[in-house]
Amino acid sequence: MKKKLLFFATILIIIITITSSCKKSVTGRTDNAPALNPANEDVNAGSWKTVLLKRPDTFAVAAPAATNSTGYVAELNEIKGYQKNLSSEDLSAIKYWSAGGVLRWNEMMRELVEKYNLAPYQNADGTYPIPSSANPFAYPLFPFANPPYAARAFAYISAAQYDALVACWYYKNLYNRPRPYQVDSLIQANVPKTTLASYPSEEAVLAGVTAEMMKLLFPDEIANIQQKLEEQELATIESGSATRSDINAGEALGRQVAQAFTARARTDKAGASVGTPAIWQNFVTTTEARNETPWYSLETPARPPMLPLFGNVTPFLFDSATVVALRPGPPPSTSSSDMKQEVQAAYDQIKNPTREQIRIVQYWADGIGTYTPPGHWNAIAAEDFILQNYSEVRWARNFALLNMALMDAGIVCWNTKYYYFNPRPTQINANIKTLTGIPNFPSYVSGHSSFSEAASTILGYLLPSNASKYEAMSQEAAKSRFISGIHTQNDCNVGLQVGKSVGNYAVARAQADGAD
Amino acid sequence: MHFVNRYKQKLLLIISVCFLIPFASKSQTDIDAIMMAKNNFCVGGMYGQSSWKNYWEGTFKRNNQNIGTVSTKMVSLMGNYGISNRLNVIVGAPYVWTHATAGTLHGIKGIQDLSLWLKWMPVEQKLGSGIFSVYTIGGFSTPLTNYIADYLPLSIGLHSTTFSGRLMADYQVDNWFATASGTYTYRNDITTDRTSYYTTEQVISNKIDMPDVFSYNFRAGYRSDRFIAEAVFDKMITLGGFDIRKNDMPFPSNKMIAEMLGVNGKYNFPWVAGLSLTGGASYTLHGRNVGQATMFNIGVFYILDFSKKAKSSSKTSKTN
Numbered sequence: 066m067k068k069k070l071l072f073f074a075t076i077l078i079i080i081i082t083i084t085s086s087c088k089k090s091v092t093g094r095t096d097n098a099p100a101l102n103p104a105n106e107d108v109n110a111g112s113w114k115t116v117l118l119k120r121p122d123t124f125a126v127a128a129p130a131a132t133n134s135t136g137y138v139a140e141l142n143e144i145k146g147y148q149k150n151l152s153s154e155d156l157s158a159i160k161y162w163s164a165g166g167v168l169r170w171n172e173m174m175r176e177l178v179e180k181y182n183l184a185p186y187q188n189a190d191g192t193y194p195i196p197s198s199a200n201p202f203a204y205p206l207f208p209f210a211n212p213p214y215a216a217r218a219f220a221y222i223s224a225a226q227y228d229a230l231v232a233c234w235y236y237k238n239l240y241n242r243p244r245p246y247q248v249d250s251l252i253q254a255n256v257p258k259t260t261l262a263s264y265p266s267e268e269a270v271l272a273g274v275t276a277e278m279m280k281l282l283f284p285d286e287i288a289n290i291q292q293k294l295e296e297q298e299l300a301t302i303e304s305g306s307a308t309r310s311d312i313n314a315g316e317a318l319g320r321q322v323a324q325a326f327t328a329r330a331r332t333d334k335a336g337a338s339v340g341t342p343a344i345w346q347n348f349v350t351t352t353e354a355r356n357e358t359p360w361y362s363l364e365t366p367a368r369p370p371m372l373p374l375f376g377n378v379t380p381f382l383f384d385s386a387t388v389v390a391l392r393p394g395p396p397p398s399t400s401s402s403d404m405k406q407e408v409q410a411a412y413d414q415i416k417n418p419t420r421e422q423i424r425i426v427q428y429w430a431d432g433i434g435t436y437t438p439p440g441h442w443n444a445i446a447a448e449d450f451i452l453q454n455y456s457e458v459r460w461a462r463n464f465a466l467l468n469m470a471l472m473d474a475g476i477v478c479w480n481t482k483y484y485y486f487n488p489r490p491t492q493i494n495a496n497i498k499t500l501t502g503i504p505n506f507p508s509y510v511s512g513h514s515s516f517s518e519a520a521s522t523i524l525g526y527l528l529p530s531n532a533s534k535y536e537a538m539s540q541e542a543a544k545s546r547f548i549s550g551i552h553t554q555n556d557c558n559v560g561l562q563v564g565k566s567v568g569n570y571a572v573a574r575a576q577a578d579g580a581d
Numbered sequence: 582m583h584f585v586n587r588y589k590q591k592l593l594l595i596i597s598v599c600f601l602i603p604f605a606s607k608s609q610t611d612i613d614a615i616m617m618a619k620n621n622f623c624v625g626g627m628y629g630q631s632s633w634k635n636y637w638e639g640t641f642k643r644n645n646q647n648i649g650t651v652s653t654k655m656v657s658l659m660g661n662y663g664i665s666n667r668l669n670v671i672v673g674a675p676y677v678w679t680h681a682t683a684g685t686l687h688g689i690k691g692i693q694d695l696s697l698w699l700k701w702m703p704v705e706q707k708l709g710s711g712i713f714s715v716y717t718i719g720g721f722s723t724p725l726t727n728y729i730a731d732y733l734p735l736s737i738g739l740h741s742t743t744f745s746g747r748l749m750a751d752y753q754v755d756n757w758f759a760t761a762s763g764t765y766t767y768r769n770d771i772t773t774d775r776t777s778y779y780t781t782e783q784v785i786s787n788k789i790d791m792p793d794v795f796s797y798n799f800r801a802g803y804r805s806d807r808f809i810a811e812a813v814f815d816k817m818i819t820l821g822g823f824d825i826r827k828n829d830m831p832f833p834s835n836k837m838i839a840e841m842l843g844v845n846g847k848y849n850f851p852w853v854a855g856l857s858l859t860g861g862a863s864y865t866l867h868g869r870n871v872g873q874a875t876m877f878n879i880g881v882f883y884i885l886d887f888s889k890k891a892k893s894s895s896k897t898s899k900t901n
Contacts, residue, residue: 090790091770091784091786091788091789091790092786093784093785093786094785094786095785096785172783172785175777175783176779176782176783179778179779179783180779183826183827183828183829184828185828186827186828204827363684363685364647365646365647365683365684366646415687418687420727420728420729423689423729423732423774424729424774427729427731427732427773427774427775428774428775428776430775432830433828433829433830434779434826434829434830435775435777435778435779436777436779436783441776441777444776444777444785491685497685498685498686498687498688499685499686499687500686500687502686502830503685550685550687
């Protein structure tokens with residue numbers, strides 16, 4: 066009997082332990098981000114320096130109807146109709162989007178990169194299919210959102226959002242239409258009230274510009290993105306902060322601005338960055354002609370190098386001649402004793418990894434199926450921006466600066482990688498095992514280091530109190546590639562220098578764009 | 582009680598299924614219909630290994646020349662103590678190391694999880710010409726070190742604290758037996774070193790919800806005082822989880838299914854009372870998001886008798 070009691074007591078203890086330590090519902094860190102309630106509305110943002118638009122009024126937005134017109138009154142009635150029957154889904158959509166359209170669209174972009182960041186599976190004959198924008202739904206799905214692709218996608222979306230919001234702010238000031246809840250006291254404000262004018266709606270500008278850019282960048286997702294656009298626009302109307310005409314004018318403006326960026330994207334040479342078998346072979350030939358060991362793919366079957374001509378893509382912050390000027394000098398010769406030492410150091414580092422070493426590597430790995438290093442820095446920035454109480458237009462401006470820096474760092478880095486076509490440490494010493502997947506492109510200079518230092522430099526300018534934190538993170542990201550066996554120390558050191566130079570161009574732009 | 586004595590020295594341990602990730606330390610005394618007698622302590626060590634070349638990426642079966650054959654090897658210490666003839670406590674803890682024969686990924690090694698089982702036999706009675714018994718088993722496992730979980734397929738475990746409940750029935754006629762059991766395992770969420778990850782959607786957290794697991798197990802064969810030989814079928818399914826996408830890496834909260842068929846044996850040495858040798862092998866027939874593992878194991882066990890009877894009789898060869 067005693068034993069039965071003991072047994073049941075033990076079972077009881079186990080059940081109590083289960084129920085007390087039950088941890089089954091993971092919540093995202095930004096799920097409950099607070100509603101935007103900016104201390105500074107940046108009312109003069111209509112005069113900030115745009116990226117691509119010549120003027121904030123390049124695209125005309127017609128004057129809105131007067132707030133006493135019958136059409137406008139009907140729009141107010143539409144809002145009242147919605148507000149009478151808000152479901153819990155409606156309220157959670159309002160809450161979700163109230164944290165800011167730039168934040169939420171940036172999170173969605175990161176999610177799309179994660180979804181599409183998968184290298185194609187090989188054909189039966191050992192070759193690899195290449196994703197095609199002409200047939201995006203066939204396997205392999207278009208795009209393969211690898212780090213350079215992602216960097217460019219983030220940059221285009223962010224820069225387009227920024228230009229579109231500058232234009233939006235310009236028209237807001239020009240027409241100065243009040244918010245629905247200011248016109249009619251029966252309309253509730255389900256988000257913090259603002260003194261910023263209502264027309265055109267900044268939420269709809271963001272939805273329109275982003276949805277339109279997606280047609281180029283993630284064509285398989287147009288239908289899903291359209292749903293998100295409708296959700297954001299409906300949430301904005303239901304929140305009482307915009308009418309149907311505010312929304313329509315905003316979406317149309319956003320889409321027009323996006324088309325300007327789409328036109329640039331079609332001619333920025335990214336489309337040719339995959340190269341051809343002849344071009345891939347030429348890297349080998351020219352490297353051998355310099356008496357250097359050329360890089361080769363460590364994958365089986367051998368995979369063509371990742372976007373070898375991405376280094377020719379037109380940057381945002383400087384011209385293509387500057388890309389060449391920013392390209393660092395060569396790494397130690399593959400036959401030199403310096404290189405031998407570098408590779409030996411990589412091997413010594415990886416032989417017996419510690420748990421802390423593994424943690425650092427995994428924290429920064431950002432490999433297949435993730436949002437890549439550019440996405441990681443977007444996530445870092447987003448969580449810090451949430452604390453800053455920014456206006457939408459400042460959110461967009463800061464992301465545009467960050468992402469243009471990341472894309473341009475990617476361009477200079479890729480240009481360098483394929484100029485020297487330098488092998489990975491593991492290629493030189495096969496005993497070097499790696500703590501994360503080995504990337505399928507040349508070693509020198511480190512992409513993580515270039516991306517991270519560019520990001521850290523511009524973020525440190527935007528949030529000076531965090532500057533030392535960002536610098537420490539960038540250093541750790543660079544180090545993670547050395548201690549994972551992916552890179553030599555020199556790859557990382559020079560990568561950091563590349564990132565710094567590019568980041569400084571973003572800082573120079575930030576100092577001159579009228580926002581600071 | 583005399584039935585129990587018949588089984589007194591019968592103890593069989595095999596390692597359990599090894600998936601893309603090994604659930605390596607699961608000693609199977611918790612899943613057989615054999616009890617240690619009161620105040621008997623069975624202690625032993627095992628070596629086990631699991632390896633696979635083919636795996637299921639969702640439902641797509643493939644190999645991967647960038648990992649070659651993945652092997653998980655383990656040595657494990659185990660003990661089973663008879664609190665009473667009807668109540669046993671079982672513990673185990675393994676040291677695990679992983680290796681991939683191709684590609685560049687670095688293997689991992691370390692101490693994995695502590696497992697603890699309480700096994701109770703509330704029913705043992707004659708039924709027809711045989712003996713029918715029922716067992717309820719409660720299990721608990723928790724990581725002993727902070728090893729990395731989110732490094733599949735080369736992590737040494739999933740680093741989840743788990744709680745299991747099992748109901749098992751056994752029927753034996755003469756020396757022939759059949760056993761069936763079903764197990765529900767609750768798995769606590771785990772932490773990854775990353776700050777965000779993708780399942781079928783983005784999760785902006787370093788916490789991973791682990792789907793619970795249901796498994797069932799059938800075993801049948803022959804058991805006598807001298808030896809045991811049995812065939813085993815085992816199926817496990819996670820209750821939730823998601824498929825590995827084409828050419829993606831596996832993830833701890835994947836949907837995992839595995840059907841395994843195997844054989845086990847045990848031999849009690851006649852010249853040393855209480856000393857036994859165990860061995861087993863199994864093969865994964867079908868799976869989802871797991872490797873098609875072939876496993877084998879071998880173990881040596883020794884029973885220390887702390888009952889009064891043992892103290893009065895002076896046995897000599899009890900050092901093991």
